[in-house]
Amino acid sequence: MAKREIIRIDEDKCNGCGECIVGCHEGALQIVDGVAKLVNEEFCDGFGDCIGECPTGALTIEEREAKEFDLEATKDHVEKVRGEEAVEEMMKAQAEHADEDKKESHGHGHTDGCPGSRMRMMNKDNTKSSGEEVEVESQLEQWPIQIHLLPPTAPYFKNADLLITADCVPAAYGNYHQKMLKGKAVAMGCPKLDDAQAYVDKLTAIIRENNLNSITVARMEVPCCGGLVRIAEQAIQGANSELVLEVETVGINGKLK
Template identity: 50%
Template sequence: MAIRNIINIDEDKCNGCGNCVVDCAEAALQIVNGKAKLVKELYCDGLGACMGGCPTGALTIVQREADAFDEAATEAHGHAMKAKPEPCGCPSTRSVDFANKEVVGRGVSETRPELTNWPIQLKLIATEAPYLNNADLLMAADCAAFSTINFHSRFIKGRKVVIACPKLDDAQFYFDKLTEMFKVNSINSVTVVRMEVPCCGGLAYITKQAIQKSGKEIPYSEVVIGIKGDILSEGKTPLIPKLQAV
């Protein structure tokens, strides 16, 4: 070990938004139990690229005794993180498009469900699922559907649904998968529906970054829902400006 620059995370300040995970090219950070964690010291190059997107100032570079940065091990780790999971054969991973379904046994007081695809969890959706082509995509935070009324008719109708929670899951995996999904499919538009809590902003951040990384110009809009179920904001949102070559 030697004294070198390495990332330091103040867990009291960390809100688990996942921005740092997306910004870390070495995949040295992960969200664990709602907080950013350094996976291994040898994966951190100490340059601080992960700090720029942190909204709370939880990340700093410190000098301390740490394992030396290992470029070869970091590259192997990055490839492993990006590896696509093999289908397990479980019905939960089988792509199904049931846009032309018939509703039977529906009472007069019930609302017609608008969901037309399965699965909906980002971890389980195949990046080349047939129903993604020429789709208007709804990226919804896991909590959103439970927090506002008429979610099906207002947000799901006419869209293919993807749900995710970057605070509880691997934000880097989400970023890589969405980037590939946008690259290989003709997505007509993307609407993110998220909660007002800061960590939920990570879903919007990851989605916008993935659209840019894909090289596609996909119309993007965003809806923010309050924790009491009211809609705080809604409309088209510009993507983060692309970096200009120097």
């Protein structure tokens, strides 16, 4: 067997919630004895769409010897367990993956962890710039901003519009301050690198202690960043709030999706 990228499950972190099963279009995952299991290596394409659904950080992509992804066998499997509509959804996902591979074929290689950690170069055309320096005024109205450091009873959260921002968003999206942050309180973090449950607990306290007007998550398009959405949803539920979560997604090319 050749080495390739494939899902890895840390069973010690898995809480058996089953969210990853929904995120896996290929039906490669199943809850067995209370934890997620890879039912067949041939059903895992290694793109990690399921990673962003996991609230505990139990899923990563690793490179190891594994059976090759078998598209035809996977189609048969998905049709058997989920039906024809699920096969159509799977093929849409496969088409998106193929398109992503084409875009990334120049100047980048795969790395362990998740698709979001794959190296790539944007090749921006700086000749289109006017050459004039434009100073953009910061819209930040508080400190600290990292979720771990935020005091839930801070006065800037009272009656606020809360923007939960993935760490990479301000670097990727040039209009972050004017289009997203302006007029909002902010909580920043990375669902891949930090303690997801600690985030849930802190955000739950912030929502519970303050009469928030709205909650928005600003995330990157990479699968692992979807974990921030799951964290926010759990916090809203834990605080027994009726607020409706809004989500803004930024592509790695700096464009809103």
